[in-house]
Amino acid sequence: MAFVVREYGEADLDGVLALCASEGWTSYAEDRARAHRVFTAPGVVAVVATIEGRVVGFAYFQTDGAIQAHLSLLVVDKEKRRAGIARTLLVYAFPLLGAVRIDLITDSARDFYRTLPHKEQMGFRLYSDRTSRQ
Numbered sequence: 001m002a003f004v005v006r007e008y009g010e011a012d013l014d015g016v017l018a019l020c021a022s023e024g025w026t027s028y029a030e031d032r033a034r035a036h037r038v039f040t041a042p043g044v045v046a047v048v049a050t051i052e053g054r055v056v057g058f059a060y061f062q063t064d065g066a067i068q069a070h071l072s073l074l075v076v077d078k079e080k081r082r083a084g085i086a087r088t089l090l091v092y093a094f095p096l097l098g099a100v101r102i103d104l105i106t107d108s109a110r111d112f113y114r115t116l117p118h119k120e121q122m123g124f125r126l127y128s129d130r131t132s133r134q
Contacts, residue, residue, distance in 0.1 A: 016048065
């Protein structure tokens with residue numbers, strides 16, 4: 001299975017949203033225009049992995065371009081996992097970020113992230129009273 005990794009473009013949006021929906025991440029899939037604005041906002045780096053033009057992986061980051069970046073979302077099609085796609089998305093994106101480190105939170109992929117050079121720390125995700133907890 002050969003996949004191609006490149007920067008995200010608007011033509012990738014439906015494929016990205018399908019991946020999000022398959023994970024139950026409705027905050028992206030419920031509003032296409034908002035999702036595209038998020039993935040192309042200033043300070044955002046977004047990358048996709050495709051096989052024969054179909055999006056099978058996606059990652060998006062927020063970065064200050066100098067020191068700090070945050071991995072906001074990383075998803076790979078369930079049928080294509082364990083093929084190096086997630087790791088390749090991270091490796092491809094790192095130089096685009098201009099940062100020396102990436103912070104992230106995860107509730108399901110600890111074992112994967114532990115295979116990468118890292119320092120594990122406790123973290124929190126804060127919500128406004130108006131925001132759903134997705």
